[in-house]
Amino acid sequence: MREDQAAALVGEQFPDLRGAPVELLATGWDNTVHLVGGRWIFRFPRRAIALPGVEREISMLPALAPRLPLPVPVPARVGRPGDSYPWPFWGAELVPGRELAEAGLSGAGLTTAAAGAGAFLRALHDPDLAAEAGAGLPVDPMRRGDPGVRAPMARERLAVLHRRGLWRPDPAVERLLAEGEAAEPPPGPPVIVHGDLHQRHLLVGPEGRASGVIDWGDLCLADPAVDLSLAYSGFSGQARAALLSAYGRPVGPGRETAARVLAVFLCAALADYAESTGRARLLASSLAGIRRAVSP
Structure with a gap:
């Protein structure tokens, strides 16, 4: 997932972030993470095997976060699959550190x-x-x-x-x-x-x-x-x-x-x-x- 691709996807589904700067933050085995507008991290699965984990993050982290003593990413912006990207993705406020x-x-x-x-x-x-x-x-x-x-x-x-x-x-x-x-x-x-x-x-x-x-x-x-x-x-x-x-x-x-x-x-x-x-x-x-x- 290149920065320009991430910017296009985020801007299309979240108009308030259209035109915000996008920076590659991290790449792992299963996901690519971009920082959008200096505040939001967007997590994009790189392969289909990661999809069950993405879905668990979307469904579980909002419920777990209030029970934990350290910040965790809370998916607040959930992106839908589309013609240009076939899988769900999500955005959460940046956890600093x-x-x-x-x-x-x-x-x-x-x-x-x-x-x-x-x-x-x-x-x-x-x-x-x-x-x-x-x-x-x-x-x-x-x-x-x-x-x-x-x-x-x-x-x-x-x-x-x-x-x-x-x-x-x-x-x-x-x-x-x-x-x-x-x-x-x-x-x-x-x-x-x-x-x-x-x-x-x-x-x-x-x-x-x-x-x-x-x-x-x-x-x-x-x-x-x-x-x-x-x-x-x-x-x-x-x-x-x-x-x-x-x-x-x-x-x-x-x-x-x-x-x-x-x-x-x-x-x-x-x-x-x-x-x-x-x-x-x-x-x-x-x-x-x-x-x-x-x-x-």
């Missing part, structure tokens, strides 16, 4: 960001929220909470990085993945999860204050481990302890293993994406995240 992966935070800043993320996840994972708002959500459709599924996938991603000279095999990572392959999914009822919570989707502001959570296309019901992977991919040491303390719910060894295994997978996938798109800072942060995933 920088991606955690790009912010270059210090130790104190990381601790602040981690505490904010933990408080956010405590609210999101509230069983009452799942009971009230989770009806109709799929249950872990990508099996991200099952370490027996994700550990072999992580191996495949790491092998790609190794062939490219970006990663050298690490015995600690190998032990974690072997443990994951032998593990059962964590027990317990599913909760509402973001579903893809990594270093690009937590936004931070000055001094590391968590400022928002974006990209909800994988929103679903699943084990909390799916989102707690951020504790192990994005943070270590005192910062991780701050996140888990703010989260305030027991994690347990099985859930921790599942979260760590998923952290390795997500960081390896991000590193692959970062290298192929020339994003040096994201690449460095993602490779560091693999090491964090096995750190105490």
Whole structure:
């Protein structure tokens, strides 16, 4: 989706934004995001596989946003499919902040960001929220909470990085993945999860204050481990302890293993994406995240 195409679509369906400046803000695997008029972000799916996620964002985020302690995008302008673009798209007011992966935070800043993320996840994972708002959500459709599924996938991603000279095999990572392959999914009822919570989707502001959570296309019901992977991919040491303390719910060894295994997978996938798109800072942060995933 080029800027001129986005401008034409937005201007056609939302006349008050016709002629507003349009800037490419981000490109991911499934969606392209443009900033319109310096205030509105418009999210355009890039392929059909992303459509169920777009529809969940449109239907669920307005209901979830008031229940969460950090801003999330709230689709307020929903675009219709047409001759020039075959899929629905949506616009929401910009959630300010920088991606955690790009912010270059210090130790104190990381601790602040981690505490904010933990408080956010405590609210999101509230069983009452799942009971009230989770009806109709799929249950872990990508099996991200099952370490027996994700550990072999992580191996495949790491092998790609190794062939490219970006990663050298690490015995600690190998032990974690072997443990994951032998593990059962964590027990317990599913909760509402973001579903893809990594270093690009937590936004931070000055001094590391968590400022928002974006990209909800994988929103679903699943084990909390799916989102707690951020504790192990994005943070270590005192910062991780701050996140888990703010989260305030027991994690347990099985859930921790599942979260760590998923952290390795997500960081390896991000590193692959970062290298192929020339994003040096994201690449460095993602490779560091693999090491964090096995750190105490």
